[in-house]
Amino acid sequence: MxxxxxxxxxxxxxxxxxxxxxxxxxxxxxxxxxxxHYPQSGWVEHDPRxxxxxTLACALEVIPKAGGAASIAAIGITNQRExxxxxxxxxxxxxxxAIVWQDRRTEPFCAELRAAGHEAGVQERTGLLLDPYFSGxxxxxxxxxxxxxxxxxxxxxxxxxxxxxxxxxxxTGGAAHITDASNASRTLLMGLEDAQFDxxxxxxxxxxxxxxxxxxxxxxxxxxxxxxxxxRAIPITGLAGDQQAATIGQAxxxxxxxxxxxxxxxxxLTCQGRTIPRxxxxxxxxxxxxxxxxxTYAIEGSVFVAGSLxxxxxxxLGIVQVAEETEALARSIPDSGGVVIVPALAGLGAPHWQxxxxxxxxxxxxxxxxxxxxxxxxxxxxxxxxxxCAAFTKDGAPWHTLRIDGGMAANDWMxxxxxxxxxxxxxxxxxxxxxxxxxxxxxxCGVGMYADLGAAAQAMRGRLVTFEPQMESEVRDAxxxxxxxxxxxx
Numbered sequence: 069m070x071x072x073x074x075x076x077x078x079x080x081x082x083x084x085x086x087x088x089x090x091x092x093x094x095x096x097x098x099x100x101x102x103x104x105h106y107p108q109s110g111w112v113e114h115d116p117r118x119x120x121x122x123t124l125a126c127a128l129e130v131i132p133k134a135g136g137a138a139s140i141a142a143i144g145i146t147n148q149r150e151x152x153x154x155x156x157x158x159x160x161x162x163x164x165x166a167i168v169w170q171d172r173r174t175e176p177f178c179a180e181l182r183a184a185g186h187e188a189g190v191q192e193r194t195g196l197l198l199d200p201y202f203s204g205x206x207x208x209x210x211x212x213x214x215x216x217x218x219x220x221x222x223x224x225x226x227x228x229x230x231x232x233x234x235x236x237x238x239x240t241g242g243a244a245h246i247t248d249a250s251n252a253s254r255t256l257l258m259g260l261e262d263a264q265f266d267x268x269x270x271x272x273x274x275x276x277x278x279x280x281x282x283x284x285x286x287x288x289x290x291x292x293x294x295x296x297x298x299x300r301a302i303p304i305t306g307l308a309g310d311q312q313a314a315t316i317g318q319a320x321x322x323x324x325x326x327x328x329x330x331x332x333x334x335x336x337l338t339c340q341g342r343t344i345p346r347x348x349x350x351x352x353x354x355x356x357x358x359x360x361x362x363x364t365y366a367i368e369g370s371v372f373v374a375g376s377l378x379x380x381x382x383x384x385l386g387i388v389q390v391a392e393e394t395e396a397l398a399r400s401i402p403d404s405g406g407v408v409i410v411p412a413l414a415g416l417g418a419p420h421w422q423x424x425x426x427x428x429x430x431x432x433x434x435x436x437x438x439x440x441x442x443x444x445x446x447x448x449x450x451x452x453x454x455x456x457c458a459a460f461t462k463d464g465a466p467w468h469t470l471r472i473d474g475g476m477a478a479n480d481w482m483x484x485x486x487x488x489x490x491x492x493x494x495x496x497x498x499x500x501x502x503x504x505x506x507x508x509x510x511x512x513c514g515v516g517m518y519a520d521l522g523a524a525a526q527a528m529r530g531r532l533v534t535f536e537p538q539m540e541s542e543v544r545d546a547x548x549x550x551x552x553x554x555x556x557x558x
Contacts, residue, residue: 071141072134073511074302076123077504078147078231079310080104080168080332081379083119085126086501087134088508090517092528094499096133098126105165110172110414116153116162119231120238127298137299143239144306144511146313146503147231149254152206154217155234158225160242163216166231167206170333170372170414174205175423186272193259193269195345195353197421201370203230204256204273211274226279230254232307233281239304241294247281248290248307249358258283260344260353260365285358286312287514287521305514310503311335312356315366317502317509318471319525321357326460326467328486329503330449330476333417334374336456337366338465349459350419357521359513367465369418369456373411373427375476377445380413387438395481397442406431407444408554411452416558419459430554446482450489451551457490469493473502480535488539489547498531505529 072095077084081104087096100122105113131137150169155162167173178198181187187198196202207228210217220226229237233247252258257265257275263283270277284290286308295301308316311329315337318327323341328334337356345353345367356366378394381387388394410428429441457467469492476482477500487494499505509524518524 072139073508074127074131074134074140074143075504075507075511076127076143076145076235077507078119078123078145078235080148080170083123083126084504085123085130086504087130088505090512090527092499092505092508092530096130098129100126108173112168112171113165114151114168116155116166116234119166120235123235124297131298137302140298140302141517142303142305142511142515143293144507145232145235145304146308146310146507147235147251149230149251149309149311150201150203150206151231152203152210153229153231153234154207154210154214154220155227155237156220156225157227157242157245160238163220164210164214167209169201171206172200172415172423174200174209177205177208178423181272190256190269190272193266194256195253195260196256197350197352199421200423201417202254202256204269204275207275208273221276221279224278226276227281228275228279229281236291236304236307239293239297240291241296243294244291245281246284246291248286248309249283249355249363250286250309250312251307252283253355254309260355285360287359287510289514303515306507306510306512308507308510311337311368312354312366313506313510314473314503315339315356315506316521316525317504317506317529318473318497319529320471321521321525324465324468325471326469327471327473328453330374330472330474330482332374332376334371334449334452336369336453336460338460338467340365340367340465347463349462350421351459351463352418359521367460367463369459371452371456372414372417374449375474377409377411377413377448378476381441381445387441394442394446395479397439398446398481401439401443404431404444404447405433405435405440406550407436407440408550409441409444409448410554410558411445411448412558419455422558425558428554428557430557431550446479447485447547449476449482450485451548453486454489454548467492469495471495471497473497473500475500483535484538487535487537489544491537491544493537494535496533496535497529498533
């Protein structure tokens with residue numbers, strides 16, 4: 069009997085294959101790191117071949133643990149969203165490195181469009197701002213700067229896609245060139261009310277519509293794998309960008325429910341139901357779900373640097389050997405000694421949107437050491453989240469509780485600090501990898517295991533831990549004052 073869901077979770081720093089039972093229990097997983105390429109300052113790239121090869125290898129590693137391919141009912145895929153892959157349909161091979169969501173090389177082009185007065189219209193249509201973060205500007209850069217991409221466009225063989233689109237293409241042996249609505253809504257090339265990519269938006273960014281995938285639902289019979297790859301033809305029945313998947317995994321399916329994922333970056337989404345978000349505070353509107361052609365939406369705030377700050381402290385400064393050490397270091401001192409870190413190592417995201425901002429470490433003294441820097445790094449998560457909370461409130465989407473997930477959310481000290489700085493309860497599921505769980509929920513619905521996402525969430529979500537605020541208001545205010553001062557220097 070086919071009882072298991074295979075989830076392919078395509079992160080920024082690794083790829084994973086995760087095997088879920090129908091009740092949401094993780095049965096097995098395999099993980100492989102992805103090499104980050106930094107050809108120039110502000111540039112971040114991945115090798116699409118590496119993504120595909122390692123994803124396939126991870127899938128083949130876990131499938132036997134289910135008892136073989138016959139036991140896999142369906143596949144769900146979730147991915148780092150705005151990252152762009154370009155490949156040739158005639159060969160199925162990539163034409164250049166993928167440009168990762170963190171990449172900032174297209175800021176001059178974005179500035180040109182802003183100066184020409186396009187941002188208000190683009191935001192009204194797409195819910196997004198003119199920022200290098202989003203896929204459309206990356207596609208334009210490839211066309212302008214990579215001869216192989218330009219030649220494929222002229223020959224009519226160019227295929228663009230975000231990472232889930234690339235994987236579906238490879239998994240189906242080139243039979244399906246599709247993207248789900250949540251990923252499509254992150255490109256700048258589809259309006260929030262559009263069923264497919266929009267010709268006018270494509271013209272604005274000079275991206276050929278013919279190179280783009282078809283936009284499909286996030287659950288249902290979306291595609292079938294090539295039977296030669298995994299042991300049999302397996303239906304792909306769930307697709308979602310990682311933050312939408314995490315929002316689903318956290319069961320934030322009713323208007324007002326909010327989740328924050330702390331991974332490489334930090335991403336907060338508040339469900340808006342069928343209401344299309346219109347932010348006046350530099351937040352984003354995005355598709356949350358599309359099922360049977362019907363959409364729900366979310367308002368989103370994106371922070372570019374979260375877990376990657378701890379990674380930088382570990383790899384570049386040697387402050388810790390493993391990320392988990394930051395919690396013990398933070399607990400070892402009563403406060404940060406006035407040290408404040410503004411983690412603008414890849415610019416500032418919402419609600420500031422300063423692509424040229426750079427990181428700041430303020431308040432250093434001879435008394436500052438590893439513990440102060442580690443604590444300040446964790447405190448920066450709450451400071452950035454507080455800025456987002458204020459913007460959401462101004463947009464009429466206040467947070468009543470915050471459901472957190474992602475690798476950093478396992479840090480109890482950080483979870484408590486979030487509750488303290490926000491002044492609201494913070495909930496954390498027992499299983500913090502809710503991105504993969506959300507993809508499993510979608511795939512389970514898509515293959516008919518559950519009638520809808522609400523039923524899937526009820527069956528698969530698991531237990532919660534709650535952190536209540538405990539900090540005195542004067543301590544909170546003093547920290548926020550130091551944060552704002554440091555932020556002004558970024």
